Amino acid sequence: MATEAAYQRCIVPSCGAEYGILETRTCCERGHLLDTMYREKPNPELLKTVFRTRRNHGGNIFNESGVWRFRELLNFAGVNTEDYEQCSKVLVSRDGHEGLTKPYHMTKVAEHVGMPSENLWLQPEGDGNCSGSFKDRGMPTAMTHAKMVGATELACASTGNTSASLALYAGNEVGRMKAHVYVPKGQIAPGKLGQAFQFGAEITEAGSNFDEALAALLRDAKTRGFYIMNSINPFRLEGQKTIIISALERLDWRVPDWIAWPYGNGGNTAAFGKALDELLEWGFIDKKPRVAAVNAAGANTLYTLFNGHFKDRRLRWDRGDYDAALIEEFYARDIKPKTVASAIQIGKPVNLPKGLRTLEHYDGIVVQVSDEEMLDGMAIAGQNGFDIEPASAATIAGIKQLREEQTIAKDDVVLGILTGRNKDPQMIVDYHIKAQGRYSRPPRRAATA
Ligand SMILES: *Cc1c(COP(=O)(O)O)cnc(C)c1O
């Protein structure tokens, strides 16, 4: 097996530190984030046909998997992608069951945001991922790397879905992998925490928000020898690239005018930009979409920094010369994120610089949406038969806002990523019974006899 097929590289061009694929690290010596880099340029014409053929998987779980179906575009393990035996030894998959979703039209949601339904594509990642969110896209790849380096103690800090997904994948490798999960006490949707318990993870309560839980994890990681499964791990992001790759493949590689998604820790923002960069460089697509990252108003660090609401300075990637001191100064403050969308209740996103790069490459914008707007978005998606969580509804609320202010034009084609399935049914019940929003439908009372 040719492990030299890929390597790790610092994202900052003026630093450019490089590391072998079998090194386990989350940053370079100077603390910058890392990318997974490939030496070979895949052949787009060949692979477009291969990917299409694999939709009829014929019992090959790596063709069935919505992640590994695109394995030539994330082959950091250097496997012979047509050798099933070798793939089975190296690549981690829940028997092919991850990433099995696609972009849908949702008529009610289109009406809600003010767009013709045929121009709006929404991809629910809660569908087709066993643990109920896109986190199942990144776990197979990160765990594949963990296996390559012989790690067995896998750990993450989580707003809920990462822990559910890690616990599920580690549970599926029982006896070989152990999941350690750090969660902020009382800040996790019950459905998510329940999954982490259910799948056998060791759970540590740490701090009162995600940022504190992650800090605690990083402190413990050294002494306890943990392999980090958060999105600071570049190999997790390789799997998350397939959210965009598979959506574009379903759209016959016709690039939409806009792609929108919620912003939490910024992992997707990083992964989506890298996916687009590579698809352009490798010749799969020839058009750039514009992108919109959507913050919750109660956890709006990216929104604040990007739009110049802190010290009047608009934070930009600046070809890698970003203002790290400004970020440090902002993060040194006591940030208390608070939103109903617990999956994106994050004050100090670790992937911030990578996200800035994506925003620069794709003429991106950052908007913020309120809890009420997310709850309404969640309710209206429900009416189309999709049970999404509030963080996912940030996408809908963001698109609505951008349509209203005409940033998204009437005829623009938009792809929105709905990141996860609802795991807090009580929130839905309250929305309706307590008439909290525009689409609330309090129950009728039957006539008494
Ligand atoms: C993790 C998560 C997010 C945040 O994604 P990032 O990549 O950290 O920005 C958004 N929505 C859901 C449902 C999630 O589970």
Ligand SMILES: [Zn+2]
């Ligand atoms: Zn560096």
